[in-house]
Amino acid sequence: MLDIPLWFEIGSYAVLFLVLVGDLLLAYLRPHVPSARESGLWIGFYVALALLFALALYLADGPAPAGQFVAGWLTEYSLSVDNLFVFVLIMARFAVPAKIQQQTLMVGILLALVFRGVFIVVGATLMASFSWIFYLFGAFLLVTAITQAFGGAGDAAAGEARAEGVVTRFTKRHLRIGDVYDGGRLRAEVGGRRVFTPLLLVFISLGTTDLLFALDSIPAIFGITRSPFLVFAANVFALMGLRQLYFLLGHLLERLEYLKYGIAVILAFIGVKLVFQAMHENELPFVNGGQAIAWAPEFSTLASLGVIVVTMAAATAASLVRLRLTRKRG
Numbered sequence: 001m002l003d004i005p006l007w008f009e010i011g012s013y014a015v016l017f018l019v020l021v022g023d024l025l026l027a028y029l030r031p032h033v034p035s036a037r038e039s040g041l042w043i044g045f046y047v048a049l050a051l052l053f054a055l056a057l058y059l060a061d062g063p064a065p066a067g068q069f070v071a072g073w074l075t076e077y078s079l080s081v082d083n084l085f086v087f088v089l090i091m092a093r094f095a096v097p098a099k100i101q102q103q104t105l106m107v108g109i110l111l112a113l114v115f116r117g118v119f120i121v122v123g124a125t126l127m128a129s130f131s132w133i134f135y136l137f138g139a140f141l142l143v144t145a146i147t148q149a150f151g152g153a154g155d156a157a158a159g160e161a162r163a164e165g166v167v168t169r170f171t172k173r174h175l176r177i178g179d180v181y182d183g184g185r186l187r188a189e190v191g192g193r194r195v196f197t198p199l200l201l202v203f204i205s206l207g208t209t210d211l212l213f214a215l216d217s218i219p220a221i222f223g224i225t226r227s228p229f230l231v232f233a234a235n236v237f238a239l240m241g242l243r244q245l246y247f248l249l250g251h252l253l254e255r256l257e258y259l260k261y262g263i264a265v266i267l268a269f270i271g272v273k274l275v276f277q278a279m280h281e282n283e284l285p286f287v288n289g290g291q292a293i294a295w296a297p298e299f300s301t302l303a304s305l306g307v308i309v310v311t312m313a314a315a316t317a318a319s320l321v322r323l324r325l326t327r328k329r330g
Contacts, residue, residue, distance in 0.1 A: 002068075002227050008060045009229050012053070016236050019049070020110075027106040027243070031184065033098045039248035046241035053237065067301040068225035069234055074308045075220055075270070076238035078263055082148075083112070083213045084246055090205045094198055096181070103184045104199065105243035108206035115211050116235045119218040124228040134278030137219035141271030144216050149264035168201050177201060216267070223270035223277070224304055255323050262315025269307050273299050 034042070050073055058066035087108060090096075096104055126133045171177070178195040182188035188197050221231050279296035282288055 002061065002065050002225075002230075004057070004061050004065055004227070004229060008056070012229075012233060016233070019240065020113075020236070023240070024106055024110070027102045028184070031099050031103055034102070034244060034247050036248055039244040042244040043241045043248065046237070046244075049240070050237040053233065064301065065225075065227065065230060067305060068227070069230050071301055071305040071308060072221045072224045072230060072234035073237050074305070074312070075224060075266060076217060076234050078266060078308070078312050079213070079217050079220065080238045080242055081245075081259060082263055083209070084242060084249075086209050086213075087206065087246060090202060090209070094202045094205070096199075096202055100181070100184045100199075101246075102243055104202055104206070105246055107203055108210060109239050109242055111203075111207040112210040112214070112239055113236065115207075115214040116218060117232060119214045120228050120231050120235075123218050123222055124226075124231075127222065127226060131281040131283050132278060134274045134281070135284075137222060138271045138274030138278060141216070141219055141223070141267045141274065145264045145268035145271060148260055148267060168204055171201060171204055175200070219274070220267060220270050223274040224301070255326075256316065256319035257322065258315045258319040259312075262311045265311045265315075266308055269304075269311075273304070 054066045054070050057069055176195045178190045178197055182197050186200050276296040279293040282292050
């Protein structure tokens with residue numbers, strides 16, 4: 001059982017809040033398309049910040065929480081890449097002007113934090129009360145992994161599009177939506193009438209997909225750590241720098257075709273781990289007479305971290321090799 005000091009948790013929340021507010025202000029006060037160098041520097045800054053946080057965790061409470069945070073952060077970061085791919089599709093679908101894409105992405109990231117925060121509270125409450133919820137989470141992740149790996153290249157994105165499409169069609173029927181953007185404004189005057197700009201539909205689409213991604217994200221990280229504080233911290237650090245990653249890698253995401261398989265392997269691994277964890281804490285009367293199943297293997301945090309790092313490195317390397325070979329043939 002982790003025993004992270006209360007002062008550390010409160011201080012961390014305060015620092016994370018200040019960093020997020022600073023990031024939000026930068027996005028809104030200086031709307032522009034960041035260069036590859038600027039994006040790379042910001043991503044490096046946020047990665048360094050996450051590693052410093054892990055070091056602070058190590059000094060405050062030892063290697064266990066630090067290792068769980070790093071494994072959870074890397075898991076959430078890999079899942080955020082999938083999230084980012086759908087963000088790219090949404091931006092293209094609604095033809096969002098490049099100058100306001102930073103602001104738009106920041107809103108999407110904040111919505112993701114809100115939805116994940118709600119799911120973290122709900123998930124932690126369920127786990128504290130019902131150990132069998134791990135069976136459900138594990139099965140859900142296994143199904144998601146299979147869909148991710150074998151559903152076809154565009155099926156995941158198509159699923160998100162169908163979900164957000166229902167909401168956007170409802171909005172169009174009940175609100176007056178214009179066709180022209182007016183900077184970062186949600187309302188504009190067109191032909192003497194006040195209408196909502198297409199930016200409202202973009203925000204709704206981002207929020208809907210964020211909600212769906214949270215359904216995958218939160219069960220996955222609860223398979224690594226049961227600390228709500230570490231779950232939330234890992235999500236915040238994973239989402240930091242996501243908009244810079246969008247501008248750095250957005251044009252490459254569609255070509256990194258093996259990333260989806262890497263994410264599927266990680267989800268499947270965590271799903272199996274959750275099922276084994278549920279077996280260790282089994283209370284279901286129709287499974288082993290309601291007794292814990294002792295033979296079920298346990299995976300250490302270090303083993304989980306190794307699987308995540310090796311899988312994502314292999315998937316990324318394979319994708320880059322495939323991309324280079326394709327360019328040579330072309």
